[in-house]
Amino acid sequence: MGDGGVYMVLIFADQTGGQFKKTAFEALSYGAKLAEQLGTTAAALVAGTTTDDLAALGKYGVKKVHHVATETLNVFDAQVYTKVISEVVQLTGATVLVLAHNNTGRAIAGRLSARLKAAMVPAAVSLPDTTNGFVVKKVVFSGKAFANVSLNTDIKIISLNMNAFKAVAGEGTAEVVSVNVAADAPKVKVTSTDKVTGEIPLTEATRVVSGGRGLKGPENWGIVEDLAHALDAALACSRPVADANWRPHHEHVGQTGIAIAPNLYVAAGISGAIQHLAGVNRSKVIVVINKDAEAPFFKAADYGVVGDLFEVLPKLTEEVKKLKGV
């Protein structure tokens, strides 16, 4: 039992190189809201050394930050992290653990579930319904449906899907508590890291502009990039485009690529095969630009433009710039 009553909510706030990810703020806000719903308090867990002011995490509604400031944890290893987080769960008496279902979350959520014998819901998209048990909605069938999953153990783990809950920053500072938990030496050695710099990571982007075969060749991507810059959007592409090496594979969204859920998804020259839709159908607003009025993508779109993308995209970019006064 935690210090707030029956429940205590602990949020694992994931950071790299002293920087918190957007998904960490989403998880914190979700956890704080959940604590409010359950009539308890929320605390954060931060692993690794950081230069960030951890008390500032209080803005997202947590009262306490448990900090395991061990340098070993500056390199991510699923096995090591799982042990540390499990120990903090037990030390704090947390009964609900919230984490982001990003690449780190995917590596540890299952491990934590097995280690703590705790029911876990991956890719969660809602706060729990506690009227009859503890039921959380999750994405299934690659975004084509949802399942309501009942978590049937004392400790519960929620791995929150990206962009499913808005990060809300308010006022407040949190009390930072240093926690002394031993971290094992990792068995996995990181020999090199290659980060795309100067671009918004696709999975964290709130707006995404995507191009398909309709662009006719990699040399034409300038008009897609211009629109993306005007919108502060990340770049994406369809599978044929990545397979033809017009664009890098990490931009490929769809069933076999990355699944995204931005607020705005603009698709130019993409017909909208079901496998592509599986990766983007959780976008809040979809704009489809295609010269073929029969393109299946229009059925899944909110706004559609039938026209030549080589004319439409530059005009759209101009209008976006006008709106922003640049």
Added chain:
Amino acid sequence: MKILVCISKTPDTTAKIAFKNGNTQFEESGVQWILNPYDEWYALVRAIELKEKDASTVLHLVMVGGADADPIIRKALALGGDEAIRVNTTKLQDSFYVASQIAEVAKTGGYDLLFTGKETIDYNGSSIGAMVAELLDLPYISLATKFEINGNTATVTREIEGGEEVNEVQVPVVVSCQKGMAEARIPNMRGIMSARTKPLKVVEPVEADELTSISSFELPPPKAGVKMISPDNMAELVRLLHEEAKVI
């Protein structure tokens, strides 16, 4: 080198998604079943490639499921692999229960490498590999895009937020596989013929807890319908995105 590839059966990527019995069960009628694409294209094919490089490699497949999964297992064996093990159960809703069965098979088999797909395309849990790794107390590398092995040292490239990193680890290790690991293959006639005679062992499940249950399914609310905008009026599209949709 002994490799275990975890495979599962999922509805075809184009299957119509519907539910029955008060939205508590997936409507299976008319659904085509396939080998989960991430398990097939990336985990299994990469394991087959490793066996092709080193003929002494032993490659086993494991599926947790009922007898209805056997045709899918035969299809996997037609691509490659020496034998398959099916853990005979229809209790498939809880990842921990399924992972416990795989961990048991892995324990008895003494494998150096365990491959899974990054997720199934029906449950989208991406949990099994992590759970199996924890149950066996093994290192786990998730979302791998490249895999090489040299002696007992595996070099694995994995996707991280906004990029990738290269990991080095000693076997045994559990790896979840995604695009980049290998190219999709289709089985040849010889593979299909030989698959019929490869051993498919059926074992009974061990006792394990089910930590979760699915109380119901739901479909997303239908889209309101697309609003068409003239290609000559991008000012209107921007206005709608700003004022109506409020996304810019």
